[in-house]
Structure formats: C-alpha cells, structure tokens
Amino acid sequence: MKRTAVDFLESALTVDVNDAAVPARERIPSELASDKAVDDLAPLLGNDSISTEVVYPQLGGLTQTKASIIALVDTQRFEKHQIVRTTRVLDLRLTRFDGNWRVTAVKSTGGDLKGSGPTQPTDSSEPSSELVAQVLADDNITLTDTSIQDLLDGDTDARVLEVVRDFARDHQLSVAVLRTGHPRDVFGTDRQSNHTRGKAVDIWKIDGKPVSYYAEQPADDNPARGLMEAALADGSDEVGGPWAFATRDGATFSNTVHQDHIHIGYEN
Template sequence: MTDRRVGRRAFLAAAAAAVVAGCGADEPPPSDPPSPSPTPKQPAGPASDPPLLTPDLPASAPWQPGANEISPEVKVAAVRVLEALGTVPDGVPVSPAADRLTAAGAAPALEGFAGPLLPPVAPAVAQLVYAQYGGLERTTASVMAIVKQTWADGDNLGERVVTVDVRLAKSGSGWAVTELRPVAPVPDAAAGLTGPAAELAGSDRVQLPNAAVADLAGGIVDPRVVAALLQLAQAYQLSVSVFRNGHPENVFGTDRQSNHTRGRAVDIWAVDGRPIVSMAKDDPFLLDFLAAVRATGSDEIGAPVDPDGGPGGDYFADDLHRDHVHLSFERAA
C-alpha cells in the first residue's frame, strides 16, 4: 500500500512538472519593452485665451396690452417701433434699422429720431417697462414709454433705461408713429443729490426712471412733489413714470402749459406693484390710495375715477388718466 501511494504522488508530481515545462517551452523569450513614442513639441509662447462666452440676454417678447387699456392699438403701434429699434439680433448691425422698422410697419425715417433708443452694440433687447398716455385725441396721440435696454458687450451685460414721448397720428390704415422724442440717459444722475431729493432717489420704495432722477438732480421738481412722494412711500411702494422730461410741454391738444413742465406734477403708474390700469374703478385699494394722494395737499389729481363724483373738486377723471394717477399742485407755492 505504501509503495502504491508513493508511486501515485510521484506521477502527479511528474505530470505537473511536464505541464509547466510544456507551457514554458512553447512561449518565446521575453522581449524588451517598446520605446515610448516621442512627445510632439508644443509651440513656444503663451497659451491662447479661451473664446469669450456671450452672456444671456433677457427673453425678447412683444408687449401685449392689458384688458383695461383705452384704445390699445395706439400703444401697440408705439411700442412696436421701440422694440424694433432696440431689439437687435446677434450678427445684425444696430444701424441702419430700416429693415427692422419696415418689418414693424413703421417708416424707416424714424431712425433719425431714435437717438438713445438704439443700443450701443448688438445683440440687444428692448423691454417695455410701461407705456402711458401723454395725450389722446381723435386723430393724434402721445404715448410716454419707459424702455429698458440690455445688450451684450463682450462677456458683460450693459443696460440703461430710456424715457421717450412717442407721437402718433391716425391714418386710414390705423395709427402710425410720426415722431420720437427720447430723453438722453444721464449717468450717475443721483450722485450730487442732497436732502429730500436724495432720500427720494435712494428710496427702495419709489421706483424712478433715469429721466426722473435727472429731473431731481436738475432742481426741476417742486419740493412739494418730493414731499408728497416721500409721504406716500411710508405706506405704499410707488412706480413713477415721469416728472417733466419725457412729458408733453403743454396739456395735449391745447396751448396751456402742463404742470409737469412747471415741475409741479408727477405721474404714478403702479402702486405696490399693481399697475393703475389693471385696477377696477371701484377697487377699494385704488380709492384708498387716491384719498392718500389728496392728504398730501395735492389739489390736482387725475385718475381713472373721480371719488367726488363731479367737477369742481381736487379730482378729475378721463380716458387719458385710465393708466396712471397724476399728482399735481395747481397753485404756486
């Protein structure tokens, strides 16, 4: 028994040795590892900068009037021209703007009135902040518009706010823009303000377009108007459209000088973020606000509704004032 077990172990050991020997005999001897490929030389000099990425512009969407607008086609005609001038796709020259104006149904000659309504570079987007009537007659109109312009300048975005008085005339085919009267933006308009005017311009409860801040800086605005806005701002957040610049000089359709031209008036287009034009005439919020306006001492208040119900008081109402509240001081200080 012992001899047989030893013989089997010897067989297994011999078989294993044969397998190992056979495997080694069939393989070629190991060769030296291949030499690495030479690394291509890099050109001398600094690495090139990565391409600049164009920042995202705001979405461009045509403005649409709300449900309570009076003669909305007038405002639409005005705004389409402003959008055509200020919205410029990438790769399209800012000027000439004839093709964009023609596509908007407007006269190419309007570019001659555009001034700051044309952005400094393209691509650019013009967004309407608000469109308010400055005058509305049977065949003529004024639309005061606040337009925010945004453009891509390299890898930065630039922006500014422009106020413009758009004049229109009615023709057989509808309303057409005949003239543009933009107010040139004033950089750092609030820098030199002091006292109540500085408080008003710096308030986060009163939204002022650039032209309105420039009016404050120019000493144009009656101190009573400034005080009235500060008083109202204690209870309300206000969005102002215009003091003087950007408003027709005369009461539209007359030869009477407007209180805006005298610096004694301000137009408010939204209260607590709610556009005046969106409010019903019997809205308690609107009526409370009008009472607060009278409490400032204003003696000429134009609004969508006359709370006193008739002529002779401090209030007056008409279609022109359906889209804003006019706070004014008729009597001299």
Template sequence: MTRISRRAALLGAAGCVCGAAGCTARSHRAAARPPGTTRPGPASPSPRPSHGDGLPRTTPWRPSAAEVTPAAKLRAVQLVEALGAWRPGGSGPAAARSRVSALHLGPALADQAGPLLPTADAAAVQVIDAQYGGILAGSASVLVVCRQWTRTADRVSAGGTTVDVRLVRTASGWTVTALHPAHPGAPEPRPPSRVHKILSDPRIELPPAARADLLAGRVHDSVLAAMLRLAGTYRMSVSVVRSGHPLDVFGTRRPSDHPRGRAFDVWRIDGHPVVDPGTSRALVERFMRDAAAAGSYNVGGPLRPSGGVIANQFFSDATHHDHVHIGFRA
C-alpha cells in the first residue's frame, strides 16, 4: 500500500481467445491499444492525477475498427469498467448490481465479479487489453485484462485481474452471460530464479494476473525460458499466461494449454499492437518464427507462416487476429 498522492476516475475492459490447437478457449484479443485512444497505440497509459478521490485517473478502453467483432469486446469491457470502479459511497454488492443494471444486463452478474469487488471506499480500473478467448457465430469469450486501484481511508492499493467474459449474440446485440475472474493462487515463498529475471526485465510487460501466475509457481519452465529468450530480441506485452483463460479451447472439449501453465499470449510487439493493421506483418511473422525456435509446438497469430519444424506448428484464425499464442508441451 502507498499513501495517496494522486486521484482517479475509471473504466476499461478486455478479453482473449485462442483458436485451433492449444490456446485456451479464446479466439482473438482486443484491439491492442492504450485505453482512451481511437486507434491501437504503442504504449499502455500511465495513471494520472484525478479529480479528488485519491485514485489515479483512468480512461475508457474502446475497440478499434480493426477488430473482428468490436461490439462483443466493447460489451465485455463496459461491464468490467462498471464493476471495477466506484466513487465514495458506491461500494458494496447492492451498488455493484445497480451499475450492472444500468448497462441493461442481469444484476446477478455482479455476484460473479470476485476480485473486481474488494472491500474499499472507492476504486478505479484501467483496462490494459481485451482479447478474444474465442469467437463463434453466436457466442464469444473476451478476456479483459485490467489494473485496479482501491482506496480505503487514506490508503491506496494497486492490483488488478483478468476476467473471462462470456457473451452470446441476441437479436438486440451481444449480451453477457457469465464472468470468470482469474484465480492465480498464493505466491510461492521462493519463486524460481527465472521468475525473478522475468519480473525485473523491462522488455517483458506483465499485467497483474500474469505476474501473479508466475509468482504462484504454476507456470511451466518452458514458458519462462521462452519469455526470456524472446525478450533478448523484442519488447513484448503479455496479456494472458495461465489464469483468466478458458479451461478448454473455446467451442470444444479440448483442454487449453493456458490453464496448465504451458502457454502465454502476446498482444503487443516492440510497441506495436498485433491487431493494428499498421503493424508490420514481417515483424509479427518474425516474432512467431522466433517463438517456434524457442521451443513452442503451437504458435498462432493473425497470419500463418509457411513451414515449421513439426506439422501444424503455426496456425491462424479469427481468434488470434489480435494476439500471438505461444504454447508448449509438458
């Protein structure tokens, strides 16, 4: 906890999806860009002074026109932004249900918010990214990756989570049916040395839930080694590692590599969002090939490089239009 010196407003949301072979049940990730911009951008926003409630100022996250189905991501993010932020006097389950109802969604969704609703006087949330966990004609999984700040008395605490938001398409548009927040587990007393190296590497950007996954010691060593190897060449923004991802590849009964700690997703490479049409396809392909060279048997993204050391080592689909999935065998 740190004593307050800044303030805040709120908002944000995100999702993740992995398609064929290996990425857990999400299809593609949210237009990787900083909240508050109209197009994908190169950097995540930093907290700024607020209006007087002691929390950092945040900005709404909104999908770009480059998204496969921007309306699904927007709906998921709006709910996370509404649940995870409140002004003084707006804490508690009843107030959370009212915020959900204001979005014309079922108020009972507030009961599934878990870590988004800690006991606090006020809170602010900033969505980092929203990526598909899976997208089908009538249903979707959006992984909303966010940071959250809470204030109790004169103390501000920083945290955050990743929420797997499930949606279905109705005659009036996309609506949310369930929330599955991340549960990384308790940190290990003595995390492996590679974990310390990753957490201190400025070229690897980890959101709160992914950072907690590493500290909990439930991420396979092959993932840790690949992160460090890729960071020797690229600056990369990770969206999802283990928790907050669907248990099965979306729309199937095939177990995803993510919940088993054998995969990670990257939504931004060298400051360039994967979803942004302006991002060099050569850069994305080179990154995917280097991920394969780092030992991944299953690399998915917005394009499918030719070749591969093993059959079907590379894949591409709508779910991976917004991120690169890097999976490993046990």
C-alpha cells in the first residue's frame, strides 16, 4: 500500500521539461491511481521541470479496504534558472480493489506555502511567539515547509511545541505532520483529529533513525519509547506509538497505524 502511494507521487510529480505538456493522466497507469487523484495534484504541477522524492510515507489511517498515507514529499523545481526545493506533507487516500491498492484522492497537497520556495519567516510573517521561534531555530528539530507554515500561521497548542522542544535538547527529532496534511477526522470516524485542532504532532524519526526501526528494537534504552514516556510526563493525554504501556503519568496506545510514528496529542 505504501509502495503504491510512493510510485504514484514520484511518477506524477517527476516531469522533464520536455514532457511538461503531456497530461499527467497519460503518464500514470490507470491501475495506480484514479482520474480524481491525478486531478487533485494539479496545484503542484506546472510548466517547469520537477523532480520528486517521497522522504517518508506514514500511515494516517487504515481499514481493510481504505487507507490514508501522510507523505513527506521533497520536490526540486527548476524555476527562473535556479533550483527551488520545497518539502510538503500530502494526505493521500487509497482504496483496495481485489487485493490491490489504488490511490483514489489527494485530500491535501501541503497547504499554501505563501510562495513556491521554502517557507521562512519574513517581515510580514514573524513567529507568533518566542516558543515558536525557538522551535523554528532549533537545529535538532527538522520540519517540512508545510509544518513551518503551520507554525507561522499560529494556532498550534503550546504544549505540543514544548514537548518537542524539551525532548530535542538531547535528541534529534523529525516532525512528520502538525496540522496541514493530516486527515481532518480520526480515520474511519466522524471525530475531528487533534492534529487539525492544532493539538497534536507526529514524530517519524529520532536521532537519524525512523520510528519503524525502533519499533523492532528492545524497549529498554529506546529513544522512541523514551519520547512516549516523556510525553506522558509532560501531560499529554493522547500518546500513541509502537508500545502500549502505563506509567504513573498515564497510558499510551498502540495499533498497526502507529508502528511507524509517535503521536503526541492533547485532548483536554
């Protein structure tokens, strides 16, 4: 299922300048994606050459026949005689037909980044607080341009940023998604996700290794489990990851979806 999502994005969003005039539908096998999914990517296409790599395909939700993939996408576009690199968070929806997965929609293309290049604070877009500025400036915290824009737009719960900042004092963290690029509702329900309420973060990599790697390692001295414990200690009441356990500060949850990232949220 993840391979289908990656193949779709990298084929649809890798275009030589000589092929820019060829409709995307003609470049993508119909068994890989629906017409709607191809059309949904139109905001990211243009007349310029573009090269795309999916950095990480994270599960955003899963049932027997439906799935969400939250894809961290690195694009390099040749614009005005220079290469412009942008990292976005996309929300893909897939449906299973006769045992095979197919991309049927792209619910988010990573938001409005206020321009084609990497998102950075400007005179008209200053960090909304000292805490946001600290997170943006922290070399131990890797953010996509989509997540940077989320921070600049405001409305991210301070507790989310504090737990990331505090754990990053001793570890390198890579953020998968804050708000934009995550399904609006908890997948398969009509309950709004704390991500889209600005009250959650997903971490996909710690100290240079993906959470899926740590999920296969012993829990003792495991930085991924350590992050889950730290989130509970910092007051998070919604911590998901590869392990379900309880401490004096609360309990975590685990399922198939949360084997490849750590979710830290605040319901209350």
